[in-house]
Amino acid sequence: AAKQRSRNGYQFYRDTLNIDVQPQLKIEAQLAGALDRGEFQLYYQPLVDLRTGIIRSLECLLRWNSPVLGSVSPSIFIPLAEAQGLILDLGTWVLTQAAEQISVWRAADQPDLYMSVNISPLQFEQPVFVGLVAGVLNEFQLPGDALLLELTEGSLIHDLEASNVKLAQLRDLGVRIALDDFGTGYSSLAYLRQLQVDVLKIDRSFISSMATEGPAFVSMILHLAQHMNLMTVAEGVETEEQRDLLRSLNCDVGQGYLFSRPQPAEVIKTLLAAPSPAIQLPERFSGKAL
Ligand code: C2E
Ligand code: MG
Ligand code: MG
């Protein structure tokens, strides 16, 4: 068998890859019809004002529960949906669901609440994208500031000029833009100067490294963002220490398991009506660092 392997590279290749490739093909096959079969659901995660403890907005996060595969992580199926082209229909579905949900919550007592929606580069690149957003706002009678679109640097820098034109059109609708996962792209700083965005979301990796490496990087990013009049969001806040340090550094908003995991709409509805103790901030804040 060893001889066959060394002689026949393909055999070896197939044997080792089978473990990974087989499930991926299976996932792709299931993914193709998943939207039509109604297997997707949106979960929502609160973004909490670090000064007041008020829930300012929610980020909608896609969940796929396949009867065949079980629940599949977005980090697995989003890239596949992009490769299949399904991301366009899926993205439109997400945008529509998110708009409908935020219109319900706003009407129910929270007129200033808004929804963050992740946008794939492929969606953003579509010529019809701005029209699509305008159509969805119109459908649910929403002002533009009910939506905030989360884009990564990767979707924007490919054609900076075209991106800025589109961002300006979205801004004309009143829609705000966040740069997601800031700090993970390899040219973040160079492009930040040239992109018209409203919000900077500091990637979770910077927040989790504060405990061991100290707050220098986060502090620098916050200073920069404050200087540019950007709203700042810390992703992946998991501990009270991180929260308190971020507060002392004047980070505007926190998002993470400390406050709440992403949850279905029914659970978020309850949370909005009566915020959990985890979300309410300690009344007296010492401002003490880690
Ligand atoms: P993202 O937009 O950066 O979303 C934040 C991710 O961090 C989410 O993972 C969220 O569940 C997770 N998270 C939040 N708080 C914490 C925390 O305290 N600790 C840790 N360890 N994780 C936390 P999720 O839901 O698995 O989504 C992963 C990525 O998939 C998202 O990253 C986004 O890029 C993409 N994604 C999710 N939903 C959509 C969608 O509707 N459309 C598109 N295009 N992409 C989506
Ligand atoms: Mg996001
Ligand atoms: Mg993010």
Ligand code: MG
């Ligand atoms: Mg992230």
